[in-house]
Amino acid sequence: MISAEQNDRLTRIGPGTPAGALMRRYWQPAALIEELAGERPVVPVRLLGQDLVLFRRADGAYGLLDRDCPHRGADLAFARLEPEGLRCAFHGWLFDTQGRCRDTPAEPEGSALAASVCLRSYPVQVRNGIVFAYLGGGEPPSFPNFDCFVAPDSHSFAFKGFWEANWLQALEVGIDPAHASYLHRFFADDDPAVRYGQQFRAHSSNSALPMTRILREFARPRIDVEHSDFGFRLVARRALGDGTTHVRVTNLVFPHLVVLPLSPEMIISQWHVPVDDRGCYWYAIFTSFGAPVDKDAMRAQRLALYTLPDYKSRRNHANNYGHDPREQRTETYTGMGHDINVHDQWAVESPGPIRDRTRETLGYSDRGVVAYRRLLTEALATEEAGGRQLMVLDPEAACRLGGPGTLDAILPDERWEALWREIDASRRRAAPWAPPGAAD
Numbered sequence: 001m002i003s004a005e006q007n008d009r010l011t012r013i014g015p016g017t018p019a020g021a022l023m024r025r026y027w028q029p030a031a032l033i034e035e036l037a038g039e040r041p042v043v044p045v046r047l048l049g050q051d052l053v054l055f056r057r058a059d060g061a062y063g064l065l066d067r068d069c070p071h072r073g074a075d076l077a078f079a080r081l082e083p084e085g086l087r088c089a090f091h092g093w094l095f096d097t098q099g100r101c102r103d104t105p106a107e108p109e110g111s112a113l114a115a116s117v118c119l120r121s122y123p124v125q126v127r128n129g130i131v132f133a134y135l136g137g138g139e140p141p142s143f144p145n146f147d148c149f150v151a152p153d154s155h156s157f158a159f160k161g162f163w164e165a166n167w168l169q170a171l172e173v174g175i176d177p178a179h180a181s182y183l184h185r186f187f188a189d190d191d192p193a194v195r196y197g198q199q200f201r202a203h204s205s206n207s208a209l210p211m212t213r214i215l216r217e218f219a220r221p222r223i224d225v226e227h228s229d230f231g232f233r234l235v236a237r238r239a240l241g242d243g244t245t246h247v248r249v250t251n252l253v254f255p256h257l258v259v260l261p262l263s264p265e266m267i268i269s270q271w272h273v274p275v276d277d278r279g280c281y282w283y284a285i286f287t288s289f290g291a292p293v294d295k296d297a298m299r300a301q302r303l304a305l306y307t308l309p310d311y312k313s314r315r316n317h318a319n320n321y322g323h324d325p326r327e328q329r330t331e332t333y334t335g336m337g338h339d340i341n342v343h344d345q346w347a348v349e350s351p352g353p354i355r356d357r358t359r360e361t362l363g364y365s366d367r368g369v370v371a372y373r374r375l376l377t378e379a380l381a382t383e384e385a386g387g388r389q390l391m392v393l394d395p396e397a398a399c400r401l402g403g404p405g406t407l408d409a410i411l412p413d414e415r416w417e418a419l420w421r422e423i424d425a426s427r428r429r430a431a432p433w434a435p436p437g438a439a440d
């Protein structure tokens with residue numbers, strides 16, 4: 001339980017808030033490249049409580065600008081896209097990718113007004129299907145050498161989905177290893193081969209045991225938090241009682257990225273990005289260490305749930321997430337279907353848009369949640385003191401930071417600690433695209 005003041009401090013990310021200032025020190029996923037695929041690559045973006053417009057010119061240059069025209073505030077998401085930039089549809093003012101006004105055609109001939117007008121612009125970088133934006137001041141940090149950024153396009157797939165709740169609720173589901181045994185419980189196992197690209201539906205590495213069975217039958221994991229240069233690692237262990245242990249290693253990369261195993265050959269890197277205080281997008285890059293990713297299959301699976309252009313879920317509070325009492329009795333723990341994204345969405349949204357954390361009761365299984373809130377609280381104090389933040393990387397530090405390592409495997413009880421890194425390293429060595437070594 002935390003105080004109402006502390007809850008506000010941790011959750012609110014608008015301009016001028018402490019957590020807002022902290023979040024603005026990091027690159028934020030702002031859009032998927034696929035959103036810019038049409039004949040007019042201009043999309044509105046709401047990010048950290050700010051309204052922006054993202055566009056790509058014919059020459060390939062990206063621009064990310066404040067969305068309200070500095071003349072009289074018309075919406076630049078409806079601007080005309082021209083070779084030089086965006087031309088406001090109201091009086092024709094033209095803005096380049098830097099936000100400089102290049103033309104004010106309704107003004108008298110020879111007017112110097114354009115030279116005095118500038119719209120705020122933000123740096124943009126593209127990495128494996130995601131457009132990242134930097135909304136802070138000063139130099140943006142460097143991107144680490146993480147697998148999701150280094151892998152070739154053929155071995156990556158990016159997607160996103162909207163959840164109607166504060167970003168911290170979403171993140172706290174991602175660092176909660178125990179919930180998978182309940183929220184994502186299936187009463188019958190299915191063939192992992194038909195569950196390509198879906199979390200908790202494959203089998204664990206080194207084992208024929210389906211994940212569904214491990215999670216269902218060994219539902220009281222031991223959870224350890226190991227602090228690291230990037231945030232922390234969560235090690236969840238389920239002793240199987242035959243001298244072996246199911247070990248699952250996941251990572252929290254500060255401030256809001258989780259890196260998880262998906263299957264023996266694939267990982268997910270998932271950011272929980274604040275749209276504003278009451279909504280967030282999860283952005284994910286799926287990265288394969290083995291075969292190229294079947295992007296069409298991955299996309300089709302996700303479009304069965306998410307609608308375009310907003311990537312909002314067909315199942316939501318308005319239709320009770322498709323809750324079916326018969327299914328809840330006989331097939332799934334939630335009765336909300338077999339797509340675990342729906343389960344997570346319900347867990348994130350149902351506490352309300354900003355959970356009142358003065359009313360919660362944390363237990364042992366919340367060790368990741370507690371560790372994260374401590375990290376965030378410290379980072380907010382560091383921000384106010386003007387200190388150095390975790391993961392605000394210079395190029396040299398970024399180059400050294402590979403990985404992070406993940407694992408989902410069944411290992412001997414006594415040797416899991418020595419073995420897990422070796423298994424992660426051997427998967428990297430065998431990969432067709434030379435992933436960098438994982439950081440400690």
Ligand code: FES
Pocket residue numbers: 069070071072073074088089090091092093
């Ligand atoms: S409001 Fe944009 S040009 Fe007038």
Ligand SMILES: [Fe+2]
Pocket residue numbers: 173179180183184340344
């Ligand atoms: Fe989950």
